[in-house]
Amino acid sequence: MGYVTAVPHPRSEAAGPARAGRLSLAVALLAGALGAAVALLATRQRWSEGTATVAGGAFPLTAKGSDVTGVPAALAIVGLAALVAVFAVRKAGRLLVAGVLALSGAGIMTAALIGAGDSSALDEQAAKASGDTSATVAALSHTAWPYVAVVGGVLILLAGLLALRYGRLWPAMSGRYERDGAPRVRRKPVVVDPDRPEDMWKALDRGEDPTGA
Numbered sequence: 259m260g261y262v263t264a265v266p267h268p269r270s271e272a273a274g275p276a277r278a279g280r281l282s283l284a285v286a287l288l289a290g291a292l293g294a295a296v297a298l299l300a301t302r303q304r305w306s307e308g309t310a311t312v313a314g315g316a317f318p319l320t321a322k323g324s325d326v327t328g329v330p331a332a333l334a335i336v337g338l339a340a341l342v343a344v345f346a347v348r349k350a351g352r353l354l355v356a357g358v359l360a361l362s363g364a365g366i367m368t369a370a371l372i373g374a375g376d377s378s379a380l381d382e383q384a385a386k387a388s389g390d391t392s393a394t395v396a397a398l399s400h401t402a403w404p405y406v407a408v409v410g411g412v413l414i415l416l417a418g419l420l421a422l423r424y425g426r427l428w429p430a431m432s433g434r435y436e437r438d439g440a441p442r443v444r445r446k447p448v449v450v451d452p453d454r455p456e457d458m459w460k461a462l463d464r465g466e467d468p469t470g471a
Contacts, residue, residue, distance in 0.1 A: 279427030286420040290341040290359065293413025297334035297366050300407035305373060308395035310384035317387050319395055321379040323403060329369035330407045337362035337414040344421050345430055352425045360418025366411030374404035 301323035309316040324331060340359040347355055380395035387393075421428075 275427055279424055282420045282424035283428050286417040286424075287341070289413040289420070290337065290417030293363065293366075293410045293415075293417065294334040294338040294341075295410070296413065297330050297370075297407050297410030300370070300403045300410060301328075301331040301334075303403040303406075304401055305403050306377065306380055306398065306400045308377070308380050308384075308398040310387045310393060310395055312387050316396075319380050319383045319387070321383065323370075323373065323407060325379040326373040326376050326404075327369050330366045330373075330411070333362040333365045333369070334410065334414070337366070337417075341414075341417060344425060345428065348430050349426075352428075353422065356418055356421030356425050358418075359421055360415055363411045363413070363415030363418055366414060367408050368411075370404045370407035370411060373407075374400055 303323060304320050305323045305326050307318070307320045310319055311317070337359055340355050340362060343355045344352055344359065377395055377398050380398065381393075384393045384395045385391050
């Protein structure tokens with residue numbers, strides 16, 4: 259008694275990569291855009307606060323993320339641009355841009371973690387407020403916003419890793435504008451009436467011989 263071996267249909271074999279490409283594309287777009295927005299928002303919030311002694315009293319000081327470090331905001335913009343550029347290039351170019359996207363996310367995470375414990379921005383404010391260049395901030399405390407920026411970096415890193423892994427399955431912007439190989443439809447020649455001077459002038463403007471010779 260023989261056994262019948264089931265052969266998978268070609269369409270079912272192609273459906274797996276196509277589905278993975280669509281899913282990874284949707285996740286990468288959402289993660290990249292959301293990560294850039296979160297990182298930019300976090301850098302505009304208060305990261306640290308403290309006090310400086312001025313004229314015998316305590317003067318409150320605060321520092322936003324952009325005061326502490328400008329790296330996360332800059333890399334968020336770079337990551338967002340790379341996310342868009344992924345669809346404008348193909349093959350090796352797509353891998354390169356995807357790498358830039360992933361590195362932008364990793365850079366945001368690193369800069370935000372370093373900035374979470376940085377007091378240099380508040381020390382500069384304390385020196386200006388007290389007029390003493392050696393003055394430092396007192397009662398230093400940090401908020402959770404640097405770690406929110408880290409989350410934004412993680413999302414951008416995820417988008418970059420997805421682009422590296424599945425980017426070859428994603429469409430390109432220029433694809434819709436390329437020729438599909440279909441033959442061009444040739445226009446019929448315009449019939450010029452020799453008794454109408456305006457038709458002859460139009461034919462001359464088009465570079466045609468109105469006499470038909």
